[in-house]
Amino acid sequence: MASPSLQLDFEKPIVxxxxxxxxxxxxxxxxxEAAEQKRALRRELTALRKKIYSELDAxxxxxxxxxxxxxxxxxxxxxxxxxxxxxxxxxxxxxxxAIRVGFAKLxxxxxxxxxxxxxxxxxxxxxxxxxxxxxxxxxxxxGKMRLAAKxxxxxxxxxxxxGAYPGIGAEERGQAQVIAxxxxxxxxxxxxxxxxxxxxxxxxGALGIGVGDRVGVLQHxxxxxxxxxxxxxxxxxxxxxxxxxxxxxxxxxxxxxxSTT
Amino acid sequence: MxxxxxxxxxxxxxxxxxxxxxxxxxTLQQLVTEPIDQLLEKRYGKYRRQGVFLENGELPE
Numbered sequence: 120m121a122s123p124s125l126q127l128d129f130e131k132p133i134v135x136x137x138x139x140x141x142x143x144x145x146x147x148x149x150x151x152e153a154a155e156q157k158r159a160l161r162r163e164l165t166a167l168r169k170k171i172y173s174e175l176d177a178x179x180x181x182x183x184x185x186x187x188x189x190x191x192x193x194x195x196x197x198x199x200x201x202x203x204x205x206x207x208x209x210x211x212x213x214x215x216x217a218i219r220v221g222f223a224k225l226x227x228x229x230x231x232x233x234x235x236x237x238x239x240x241x242x243x244x245x246x247x248x249x250x251x252x253x254x255x256x257x258x259x260x261x262g263k264m265r266l267a268a269k270x271x272x273x274x275x276x277x278x279x280x281x282g283a284y285p286g287i288g289a290e291e292r293g294q295a296q297v298i299a300x301x302x303x304x305x306x307x308x309x310x311x312x313x314x315x316x317x318x319x320x321x322x323x324g325a326l327g328i329g330v331g332d333r334v335g336v337l338q339h340x341x342x343x344x345x346x347x348x349x350x351x352x353x354x355x356x357x358x359x360x361x362x363x364x365x366x367x368x369x370x371x372x373x374x375x376x377x378s379t380t
Numbered sequence: 381m382x383x384x385x386x387x388x389x390x391x392x393x394x395x396x397x398x399x400x401x402x403x404x405x406x407t408l409q410q411l412v413t414e415p416i417d418q419l420l421e422k423r424y425g426k427y428r429r430q431g432v433f434l435e436n437g438e439l440p441e
Contacts, residue, residue: 133387168387188390190397198397199404225401228408273408306427307420311411313404315382317389332423333407337400338384372381 127182129171136164175339177365180372181347183339184318185281192219192234192277195317200225203232206263208255212292215256217247217280218328220263222272231267233260233328234277237318250319251284254297257327261301264308273311276328281346283324298327305330316340322349336372343370 140160143153175183183189196203196219205221207214216236223232237250267274283294305312305328312331320329320342336342345353350368351360382403385392411419 130387165386172387183388183390186388186390190389190393194393195397195400198393199401225408226405228405228412230408273412275404306423309416309420311408311414311419312423313407313411315400315403317400330423330427332411332419332426335382335403335407337382337389337396339388375381 126186126188127179129175129179133164133167133171136160136167140164172339175371177341177368177371178347178362180339181319181341181361181365181370184341187239189318191239191279191318192232192236195234195277196221196223196232200232207259209258209262211258212253212255215253215259216243217250217252217284218256218260220260222267223275225275229272231263231272231274232277233264233274234317235279235324235328237279248284250280250324251282252280252324252327253284253286253289254292254294257283257297257301260328261297261304264305264310264312268308268310271310273313274308274331276312276314276331278314278316278320278325278329278342279318279340280321280324281319282321282349283327295323298323301327302330316342319346321346336375338372340372341365341370342372342375343368 140157143157143160146153190198200223202224203221204223205219209215216238218233219236220231220233223230235250235252236247238244238247264274283289283298285294312333314329314331314334316325316329316334316336318337318340319325320336320340322343322345325342343350345368347361347365347368347370348358350364351358354360354364382399385395385399389396414422
């Protein structure tokens with residue numbers, strides 16, 4: 120992949136070094152010295168990446184988890200699965216684009232895939248409400264998960280949401296109740312369920328498709344009872360304290376205790 | 381925890397997808413062979429053990 124645009128300030132030294140390297144690679148000088156210089160630069164780059172990424176603090180982790188170029192559910196659908204047939208609608212209100220559900224094939228396994236989608240372009244992001252699902256999304260997910268259980272298909276959930284949508288319509292249509300029902304049903308759904316937090320694991324929005332036999336998290340994702348901004352808003356009456364909140368929440372994968380099961 | 385490629389998942393979608401796929405396949409293999417009632421019992425136990433709360437100042441069973 121081409122060098123991603125600079126969105127994270129702590130990545131600045133990495134991007135600078137990458138720039139130097141690509142300059143060197145573009146030059147026509149193919150002497151032994153130039154080759155050695157390139158090798159040294161590459162070694163330096165790897166060491167630098169390792170250092171910066173092993174020392175990420177909580178707030179930096181949150182920002183990596185929210186990176187615009189971070190792979191999303193649709194990317195994983197394209198890259199991991201052989202087939203994907205999307206299923207739409209909750210048979211009640213509408214089709215929530217913030218949650219994608221469909222039958223998929225992962226090597227020899229036929230599975231049901233459920234995943235949050237945040238959207239890539241502004242247009243898609245608006246359609247997906249930036250990954251904040253409405254009750255119809257969770258209801259859709261549950262309905263299709265029941266269908267999967269009927270056919271003995273394992274369920275895979277990819278979690279990537281800042282939280283469930285907190286609007287009036289969402290509350291009117293029973294957001295909290297729908298999430299609770301999903302957790303209740305998923306805890307006894309008679310088929311294997313694997314959940315993976317691929318980016319943001321925000322609160323109830325994550326839990327609504329987050330109960331399973333195994334719950335995995337990607338290294339630089341976060342899983343938290345509330346988004347750092349939400350927490351800061353409640354405790355300090357201002358979203359400006361999100362950084363402090365992130366630290367206090369202990370939300371990164373490093374903070375997880377390894378499961379004993 | 382599933383490790384990400386060096387420098388974060390946004391740097392290498394392909395490798396990230398490959399790692400996640402490996403995790404999913406390995407886990408699926410473990411889970412699909414297990415009898416369903418045993419699986420549900422374990423799932424229940426997993427969440428049950430995550431915490432207890434006090435009722436009237438006493439620990440429940």
